[in-house]
Amino acid sequence: MFKALFEALLGTNRLNSNAFMIAKHIASIVLQEKKGLVEKLYPDFKIKAEQIQQKFPEITIISTLRTFKMQDDLYAQGRTTPGTIVTAAKGGQSYHNYCLAFDFYFTDTHWDSPRARWEKVGVYAESLGCVWGGRFGDLGHVEWHPTFTWQELYPHFKDGN
Ligand SMILES: [Zn+2]
Numbered sequence: 759m760f761k762a763l764f765e766a767l768l769g770t771n772r773l774n775s776n777a778f779m780i781a782k783h784i785a786s787i788v789l790q791e792k793k794g795l796v797e798k799l800y801p802d803f804k805i806k807a808e809q810i811q812q813k814f815p816e817i818t819i820i821s822t823l824r825t826f827k828m829q830d831d832l833y834a835q836g837r838t839t840p841g842t843i844v845t846a847a848k849g850g851q852s853y854h855n856y857c858l859a860f861d862f863y864f865t866d867t868h869w870d871s872p873r874a875r876w877e878k879v880g881v882y883a884e885s886l887g888c889v890w891g892g893r894f895g896d897l898g899h900v901e902w903h904p905t906f907t908w909q910e911l912y913p914h915f916k917d918g919n
Contacts (some may be wrong), residue, residue: 776906777914780856787823787857796822801856803902806886807860812902814879820898823860824854826915850912859901871895 783800790799799807799822811817824832826849836843845852853859862879866869878898880890883900891899 764911772913774910777911780911780916781860784823785800791835795819795822795860798857799860800902803858803888805903806883806888807900809886810862810883813882816864816866817862817879818864818865819860820910821854822859823857824852826855829855850916853901853908855905855915856908857912858903859899861898862900863898869898 780800786792787798796804796807796811796819807819811819828849829845829847829852830849831839831847833848835845837840847854849855854861861889863869873892876892880892880897880900883890887904888900888902891897891901
């Protein structure tokens with residue numbers, strides 16, 4: 759992502775404002791060496807993730823930011839590498855790539871819980887303005903992008919990642 763970061767820092771105006779905000783946030787993760795999963799989330803979304811965790815202490819957040827490379831490797835799983843298919847998104851096509859999504863499971867049962875249990879968390883996330891992955895078959899996924907899409911961000915990040 760360095761191309762986007764450097765452009766943002768140099769103020770070349772080639773980034774739109776949403777991409778600028780995300781690039782700046784990713785720069786802060788790198789520069790401040792943020793290691794915690796939740797602290798890597800974009801600040802406005804991090805607050806929501808913390809609210810969700812507070813309301814449902816039985817969940818564990820297991821994934822937040824993924825680099826494009828990590829996403830590509832995950833996409834390959836079940837297609838060109840061993841394992842089962844776990845994502846439909848290639849590098850740059852997931853909100854995880856922009857600090858705007860997290861995955862969770864239940865600390866006691868991991869993925870083995872009835873849909874109704876996931877849905878309680880999902881509906882609460884939706885009440886905070888998030889999108890719950892259960893609406894498209896991904897029960898343990900929450901994302902937040904109130905005014906833009908990954909398609910808008912992708913061109914700004916694709917070359918430098
Ligand atoms: Zn996810």
